[in-house]
Amino acid sequence: VLATATVDPSLPSVVVYKTETCGCCNGWIEHLRAAGFAVDARNVRDLMSVKLDAGVPGPMVTCHTALVDGYVVEGHVPAEPMKRMLAERPDIAGIGVAGMPMGSPGMEGPNAQPHQVLAFDHDGRTSVYAEVDPR
Numbered sequence: 001v002l003a004t005a006t007v008d009p010s011l012p013s014v015v016v017y018k019t020e021t022c023g024c025c026n027g028w029i030e031h032l033r034a035a036g037f038a039v040d041a042r043n044v045r046d047l048m049s050v051k052l053d054a055g056v057p058g059p060m061v062t063c064h065t066a067l068v069d070g071y072v073v074e075g076h077v078p079a080e081p082m083k084r085m086l087a088e089r090p091d092i093a094g095i096g097v098a099g100m101p102m103g104s105p106g107m108e109g110p111n112a113q114p115h116q117v118l119a120f121d122h123d124g125r126t127s128v129y130a131e132v133d134p135r
Contacts, residue, residue, distance in 0.1 A: 007033075007038045008036030008037070011036050011037050011038070011086070012037075013037070013038040013039070013040060013068070014037050014038070014039045014040070014066050014067070014068045014073070015040045015042060015066060015067045015068070016028075016029055016040070016041045016042065016064055016065070016066045017042050017044050017050040017064060017065045017066070017067075018041065018042070018043060018044070018047065018063065018064040018065075019043060019044070019047060019063070022063050024076070024106040024107055025041075025064040025106065026041075026106070027105065027107070027108070028064065028076055028105050028106030029041050029106075030106075031078070031079060031105035031106060032082075032105075034079075035079030035080075035083070036079075037068075037079065037082075047064075047065065050065050051074070054067065054072045054093075054094070055072065055093050055094075055120075055122055055124075056072060056074050056096065056120075057120050057124035057126065059098060059126075060074050060075070060096040060098050060118065060126070061074070062074055062075030062076070062096070062097070062098070062099065062100060063075065063100065068086065071085060071094045071095070072093055072094030072095075072120075073094055073095055073096065074094065074095070074096030074097070075096045075098065075099075075100070076100060076101070076104035076105050076106050076107055077096060077097050077104075077105075077117055078104070078105050078117070078130075078132055079105070080130075081095060081117045081129060081130040081132075082095070084130070085119075090119065091121075092120065092121050092129075093120050093121055093122045094119070095117050095118065095119050095120070095129050095130075096117070096118055097116070097117055097118070097132075098118065099115075101113045101115035103134030103135065104132070104134065112134040112135050114131065114133040114134075115132050116128050116129075116131055116132070117129045117131075117132060
């Protein structure tokens with residue numbers, strides 16, 4: 001019997017756009033659910049149009065895009081920086097993890113690498129939002 005994660009009613013629900021065949025996206029969704037988020041996962045054929053509509057900067061584009069409470073979350077962002085963003089409400093478009101670094105949620109495995117969560121604004125400018133070391 002699988003343990004069911006408890007949804008934290010104080011957290012907004014997350015809509016995740018992904019392709020049907022992406023396994024690492026499913027791993028990230030399970031990470032969010034384990035952290036208390038309610039997740040609505042939507043398989044789409046044209047993921048790039050979702051990213052363009054959401055304003056994801058080109059260098060930040062990865063395998064899935066999430067929308068949560070007015071923000072964009074791109075790629076394998078850990079739940080804690082998401083919760084921090086939702087609590088602090090910074091004046092940004094969203095946050096993301098560029099690429100698919102080993103050790104990020106959904107990309108677990110050997111040789112985990114430190115990586116950065118970047119904030120991006122509506123003009124595509126980025127800045128470091130969090131440093132993550134999964135080792």
